[in-house]
Amino acid sequence: MKYLYETHLHTSQGSLCGVSRGRDYIQRYLDLGYTGIIITDHFFNGNCRADRNQPWKKWVEESCRGYEEAREEGERRGLDVFFGWEETFDSDDYLVYGLDKKWLLEHPEARDWSRKQQFEEVRRYGGCVVHAHPFRYSFYHNSVRSSAGLIDAIEAANAGNNSSFDAIAWAYAKKHKITATAGSDIHSALDIRCGNAFGIYLDKKMKSISDYVNAIKNNTISGLRVPSGRFK
Numbered sequence: 001m002k003y004l005y006e007t008h009l010h011t012s013q014g015s016l017c018g019v020s021r022g023r024d025y026i027q028r029y030l031d032l033g034y035t036g037i038i039i040t041d042h043f044f045n046g047n048c049r050a051d052r053n054q055p056w057k058k059w060v061e062e063s064c065r066g067y068e069e070a071r072e073e074g075e076r077r078g079l080d081v082f083f084g085w086e087e088t089f090d091s092d093d094y095l096v097y098g099l100d101k102k103w104l105l106e107h108p109e110a111r112d113w114s115r116k117q118q119f120e121e122v123r124r125y126g127g128c129v130v131h132a133h134p135f136r137y138s139f140y141h142n143s144v145r146s147s148a149g150l151i152d153a154i155e156a157a158n159a160g161n162n163s164s165f166d167a168i169a170w171a172y173a174k175k176h177k178i179t180a181t182a183g184s185d186i187h188s189a190l191d192i193r194c195g196n197a198f199g200i201y202l203d204k205k206m207k208s209i210s211d212y213v214n215a216i217k218n219n220t221i222s223g224l225r226v227p228s229g230r231f232k
Contacts, residue, residue, distance in 0.1 A: 002201040004225060005212070006037035008086070008095060008132065008155065008183025011066025014041025016049050019188035022070030026079050028192040034199065036080030036206060039067040040095050040183075044111035046088035056108040064101045082209040086132060089115055095155065095183075098127025098213040119150040128152040128213045130181055133161050135168040153216045157182035157226040159198045170231040179216050182224040199225040 006029060012018035022039065029037055041063060042048040050062035067083050074081035084097040096118070103125065104110065113121060119129050130153040156170040157180075173180040182198040184191075201223035202215055215221050 002203065002222060003035040003205045004033060004199050004201055005206065006034055006184055006186070006197070006199045007084075007130075007181055007212075008040050008158065008185045008198075009037055010041055010086075010185075010187045011039060011070065012049070013066035013069065014039070014049055014063050015066075015187070016042070016047045017187055018049070018066070020190070022066040022068070022081075023073035024189040025070060025186075025192065026073045026077050026081075028189050029197075030077060030079050032192065032194065032197055034079065034197075036082060037070070037074075038082045038084045038097065038209070038212070039070055040084040040086045041066055043085040043087040043096070046086055046093065056111075057105055060101060060104045064104075067101075080206060082206070082212070084209065087113075087118065092134070093132040094118065094151070095130040095132045096122055096127060097130070097209055097216070098122065099125055100209075115150050123152075126210065126213065128216050130155055130216065132183075133158040133165065133169075133185065134172070135165040136161055151178070153179035153181050155183055156180035157198055157224055157230055158185050159183070159196055160185040163230055163232075166226075167231045179219045179221065180224065181216065181221065182226050195227055197225070201225065 010018040011022045050059045071081040087094050122129050129151050131151045132155045154173045156173050157166045181200055184198045200221050203222045
């Protein structure tokens with residue numbers, strides 16, 4: 001049996017670009033056969049919803065609301081919900097997994113990390129870093145940056161990407177022997193449908209986000225849910 005997980009999802013409570021609340025995603029992913037989802041709202045230097053001028057602890061509390069609402073609804077309906085975030089530097093974005101709200105409340109320095117510090121500190125505390133949609137080029141991503149050496153994996157398939165960008169990412173991951181992931185980068189529950197919902201398969205059901213971190217670090221993701229021919 002394979003277990004299917006969404007790895008890249010934004011809520012309206014945590015991300016300015018989010019359209020749907022955390023609770024609105026649950027039934028739609030259940031209907032498509034997902035075992036669980038990872039909420040990855042935008043972090044401090046990205047397109048976050050919470051006001052950056054407020055005290056750190058209040059910022060963290062507000063930023064986690066989408067995740068917490070989704071988790072509560074998931075527990076009620078039978079979908080596992082896990083926590084992560086997406087941080088932005090210049091034109092490059094990174095998905096961080098393995099650290100939780102409690103950790104964030106105790107580490108305000110995370111908002112000032114460089115790419116190198118992010119990688120070293122996230123790994124120090126048992127997490128991992130995935131380069132999100134690395135070869136995306138658009139009006140808001142007007143350059144492409146290679147972060148080999150500062151990541152644990154590469155998001156080789158992103159439902160918000162042009163398929164040509166994913167083909168480059170897939171080839172890059174294979175050439176450099178980097179773990180490949182896939183995610184929908186979903187912002188609205190109405191966009192969850194066959195062909196537009198990506199994800200990863202695991203052979204074992206996740207008990208915590210640490211299971212996903214270990215799958216990335218050990219390269220034991222058993223498959224990617226992407227449309228046929230996505231990497232051509």
